[in-house]
Amino acid sequence: MIDYDAVGLKVGIEIHQQLDTKHKLFCNCPTVQRDVEESNFKFFRYLRLKRSEIGEEDRAAKEEVMRSRRFIYKAYDTTCLVEADEEPPRELNMEALKIAVQIAKMLNMEFVDEVHVMRKIVIDGSNTTGFQRTALIAFDGYIDVDGQRIGIATLCLEEEACRKIEDRGDVVVYSLDRLGIPLVEIGTYPDITTPEMAKKVAKKLGMILRSTGKVKRGLGTIRQDVNISIRDGARIEIKGVQDLDILDKIVEYEVIRQLNLLKIRDELRERKAEVVNEIFDVTDVFANTKSKVIAKAIKSGGRVKAILLRRFAGIVGREIQPGRRLGTEFADIAKTFGLGGIFHTDELPKYGISEEEVAKLKEKVGAGDEDAVVIAAGDDIRVERALRRIIERAEYCLIGVPEETRKANEDGTTSYLRPLPGAARMYPETDVPPVRITKELLDVEIPELIEDRAKRYVEKYGLSYDLAYEIADSEYYELFEEFAEKIAPTIVARVLHIIPAELRKEGYDVSVLEERHFRTALKLIADGKMAKEGAEEVLKVFCQNPNASVDEVLKTLSKAGDLDEFIAKIVEEKVDLIRERGEHAFKPLMGLVMKEFRGKVDGKVVAEKLMKAIKMKIAELS
């Protein structure tokens, strides 16, 4: 158990939440997700690093451009020349700005008077322009979580980046559908001091955002970045945490990683370890290698190169996070240069590389037993650049923890992504005029928080808190309130929340259900046209046929009603048969029922109901 106080843990969270606006932030395209198969056009580009407005070159951006990858973009009939960087942006979407203002007010923030759209240099290809448009709207707010006040540093309104479809190393494929969807980026101060708190703060922020009713929901519409540092460690930015439930684990693992890197530093210093600033061509060592990866690289004209880490033996293979070694960090770097990874002597001989080859390799670079050698194979320039970068990284092992941007993995560990970007990566978006934050703009209503609404439901309607929260957090809470005045609130909650959950488990596609379907079911109950038990059947019908009319639904219901009666009758009449043959009575009984209902009711439904009735009878008999 880590004493987080003692290690000086500081965590800040950055939440990126897509807004549910009609149009994108800088063009009039709809904010809809598309299937890549629907793409009707594609094109490709390269990106280059340019000086930012004060002439400094951004280190993170520089590393990206050194990789000189080709970016392929998939366009749709719902994207335009603005996304393709073939037309200047339109003016800032005011609908999005209004939502951002509302959110900032809910976070007790202060506003700038004039919003200036900036270009944040991002040249990984995720923006066709090579920058992300972003504007600082508000600053210095707070939220209270478990009695602790957490400061909110900034709220920015930004355009969403492209969706990455495929990464082939030197070629990356992006989809333009997502590019330009408005999102708010909310950053807390590093006031969070435990992993559990990080998770709670993220959850609370998510709840506040959803309370507006104007944010997108579903997979990928909200992402968390986490900034983590410990005393003597470094600030690490972890990108793209999609699953809130592992947020605490990510923080914990990062602390472990930094502590291990610090231990490694101390040990290397004690050993007087050093990194040899030279890249060795060792292609000939592997001329007849059985390693498929290396053989393939050599065959396609690539080289195998090595670097020498003096007195690093055993350390490159040391675990720094569950399942990840220092060597894995080096491999991450190689991957960002479009290589498959690296090999290092702490893990060799292995992967088809023989003991003899390892010996020759060590001899070639002049490595002793206490040294480690790292090799990479592939395109000459890529290998060269990747190894140069790995030399830098290895040298940093003697200094401590390098500041980095890392990517969240599903198991809570993280991988190296790029160096931490500096402030130099911003310059003004001159194509978009500044926007004044006016009194009218600030005059927005603060919506009821989902958690307050849930408490209200508990008090007023007598629901359990968990169920009340689910309803309050759902898009149908207004429907709930409307019908909770007419019929028992528990029934309304059941129709809106519990039945759909059950149907999903049974394999029904409940994603097709819309408000009108629930409204129909609730209205039938409220009007006394249907018993409350009928709701399940109604929703089932809608799942299978979302466009069914009320009459069709009622017909099915009455048929089903007749069917239930008929089955009950048959089961009583043929009770002897059931007693004798148990479940095997199904077949003859099915024939009898179908004789009556063929063409009127789905055979599957009949079979289901009949089997259920037989089983119940058997249970009753035994």
Add this chain to the structure above:
Amino acid sequence: MDIVGKRVRVKAKGRIFEGIVMPSFTDCLVLKLDNGYNVGFKDYEILEVVEEKTISFPTPKLERREGLPSVKIISTGGTIASKVDYRTGAVTSQFTAEEIAGDVPELLDICNVDAMLLYNILSENMKPQNWIELAREVYSSIKKGYDGIIITHGTDTMHYTASALAFMLSTPVPVVLVGAQRSSDRPSSDAAMNLFCAAKTAISDLGEVVVVMHATTSDDYCYIHRGVKVRKCHTSRRDAFKSINFPPLGKVDYPSGEIAWFVEERFRRNERELELRDRLYDKVVLIKFFPGLKPDVLEYYYDKGYRGFVLEGTGLGHVATDWIDTIRRISEDSLVVMTSQCLWGRICDRVYDTGRYLLKAGVIEGEDMLPEVALVKVMWLLGNYDLEEAKKLVKVNLVGEITPTTKYE
């Protein structure tokens, strides 16, 4: 005290901010905060000017390499050379040609680059006098022995300048105009690739004035357009330039730099002698006809002393029949050339009565010339020949502006 560009501590909204003061064109103080964001404050109090931050760019030095051809880059301004202007917040031209070369280091593997800043103007501000000065600069550069000339130019009127150079200058080496549709301070700018392809063209086996720009929306290749057969056809796309009534001369693949030629009938390197005829007659006007436009417009220009008239007529080359009397009157001592607002295709005024009347009235068919090219050609003809000679030459192909046959492209 002017505090723009200086680092200050400011009190606003009850808080203290530190940042660099940016130029503002509203009543707000625009501050660049340390997180990189610019923000505007209406009510503020400057507490302290912390330190001066001067804005300067290191200029890369161009190194000479043995055995490489030498190319001169003449910068005239435009998007290809533009960056953020602190005073207005808008994109304006500021880079010198050296800085352009510094941004595209691979140029230095292709050729030895000399660079000069002739103008720093947006192309809509170009005047015929600028074309003349530019032609003289190109002429003297070629005379000095450069193997090729690159002219960086704003895209809006690049095809006018290209035409002007094509008529004024008989060149033994490639004269390549190049521009950008996305400003070169953006990572996605087309400037670098266009310039790279322009350099490859400038050292190729060519001896005429061309425009080199993106051929598609992708960064795959550039087209080499004949300067008198090209036109900007889109307001914003990278592939805005299209060769019209004639195929592009060739294409330059990116990033390999390999050139594939499409047209055999092109001027080759050293095919023509270097020669400059730099007079332009500037009383020439291009008039776009539209339904209802009265011939008064001709009278107006004629009375102002204009003697060159290029009409951008409808379809095969028509204006309303109520223009015919006026045209007959002015064509006695003017050159009146008909072109088409269709752009694609050839003028033929012998199909309909209107056309036949126009010919009788003195209109000369501009064949398959683009209206802008015809305009520049008439300027040049009237500047260098008498009216009768000019009337004959306007229908004759001089530098590739008129093709003898119209083909499917």
